[in-house]
Amino acid sequence: MSKLISAKKAVTPELAISLEEVFEVPAEKFLTLQRNLDLAKARIIVRPNPTRALRAKIFADIPVVEMIKRGWINVEDVRDIEAIETSVSNFFGTGSFDQVNSLPHAAKKTDADMPASKAQIAWLYRVRQIATDMLMPAYSEERTKASLVKLKSFLSAPEEARHVPRLLAECGIRLVIVEGLKSSKIDGACLWLDERSPVIGMTLRFDRMDNFWFVLRHELEHVLQRHGMSEPMLDIEIGTEYSTTTEEKLANAAAADFCAPQAKIDSFIARKAPLFPERDFLGLAKILGVHPCLVAGQIQFKTGRYELFRGHLAKIRDHVLPSAIVDGWGDIAPVGVA
Structure with missing residues (x-):
């Protein structure tokens, strides 16, 4: 029980059933508490990463890799999101990367x-x-x-x-x-x-x-x-x-x-x-x-x-x-x- 209280041991389905019998609290409640605890700990460890979201947005909409291979944009490292954002904006002649989203209506x-x-x-x-x-x-x-x-x-x-x-x-x-x-x-x-x-x-x-x-x-x-x-x-x-x-x-x-x-x-x-x-x-x-x-x-x-x-x-x-x-x-x- 001390390990459980100190969060050194996780609540498993089997343990949740045992706790249900002792405390007369539904096992689902203990599993929910464990899930919320795990999520809270993960949010502390994994900080929000705007670069990750931007990378996903760029590569989902624009054929960046193919454009680099064709010599249309000059980027030495595909992991350099800032360089990609700048190169893509320059290619399309927009002031910022966000303006690229309005281009599909330009034809x-x-x-x-x-x-x-x-x-x-x-x-x-x-x-x-x-x-x-x-x-x-x-x-x-x-x-x-x-x-x-x-x-x-x-x-x-x-x-x-x-x-x-x-x-x-x-x-x-x-x-x-x-x-x-x-x-x-x-x-x-x-x-x-x-x-x-x-x-x-x-x-x-x-x-x-x-x-x-x-x-x-x-x-x-x-x-x-x-x-x-x-x-x-x-x-x-x-x-x-x-x-x-x-x-x-x-x-x-x-x-x-x-x-x-x-x-x-x-x-x-x-x-x-x-x-x-x-x-x-x-x-x-x-x-x-x-x-x-x-x-x-x-x-x-x-x-x-x-x-x-x-x-x-x-x-x-x-x-x-x-x-x-x-x-x-x-x-x-x-x-x-x-």
């Missing part, structure tokens, strides 16, 4: 029902960082409209995409290709540094010719319509059921018709379904003057039969990256370098 998403995630906003800020350092003539809407004919001529082969960055630069449009962060599902974005400086950001998350051209033309339509001037247009899973806004429907229609005239595709599907003879498919691509991959992509999307014409899907990333401003796939774009 207009394809899926307007959900605010952008911190990973999506981080990607968008990286695009802006890189674009700000790019020297470019003022944007010309006239040149951009005229460039669509030239861009259309590039649809015949994957390697022709290497000309895209230069052609857009001549129009005053900055093209920035930044590999997406994990689970961000970003396809592209349209934003403006000022009213004369549009920026197109792309992730190339699908290394496919049809996806590249669809996303590029989608973002170009945003530029031509001057979408994204008040807040960036952040396109997540372009072409899906999430694309319900007027701006997205307009951009999707322009992109689809650019890749392959929709009336021709719809007519082909109506006449050739469900067999879709390959000879007829290749004949349609030849008539349209585009690579079969672009026709295949449209047919797959419209029919939901993604097993069709898979042998004609073409990769494009290796053709685009060498001539573009790129951040990702092992490369870090120079930012702030004189």
Whole structure:
């Protein structure tokens, strides 16, 4: 009993029952007292640690480790919370870390029902960082409209995409290709540094010719319509059921018709379904003057039969990256370098 009184011995369930028999007090009461004592002792030993809470908050919301690996923020020790807080605040251009929480509302998403995630906003800020350092003539809407004919001529082969960055630069449009962060599902974005400086950001998350051209033309339509001037247009899973806004429907229609005239595709599907003879498919691509991959992509999307014409899907990333401003796939774009 003396050990119990001096707290040298804890009240166990068995001891609580014995005490119940002696003192005629419910055993649960003794166990509750022991639990409260243990908790009080723990609070004395374990002091509140604001750093622990801040660390949990940072790592739960922001892909800090991935941003460090990608060279977006410079932190030597991931355990240095103060350094991480400062680096993250500097990256997002906020006066304090607490202001980072309001950033998800700083972009207009394809899926307007959900605010952008911190990973999506981080990607968008990286695009802006890189674009700000790019020297470019003022944007010309006239040149951009005229460039669509030239861009259309590039649809015949994957390697022709290497000309895209230069052609857009001549129009005053900055093209920035930044590999997406994990689970961000970003396809592209349209934003403006000022009213004369549009920026197109792309992730190339699908290394496919049809996806590249669809996303590029989608973002170009945003530029031509001057979408994204008040807040960036952040396109997540372009072409899906999430694309319900007027701006997205307009951009999707322009992109689809650019890749392959929709009336021709719809007519082909109506006449050739469900067999879709390959000879007829290749004949349609030849008539349209585009690579079969672009026709295949449209047919797959419209029919939901993604097993069709898979042998004609073409990769494009290796053709685009060498001539573009790129951040990702092992490369870090120079930012702030004189």
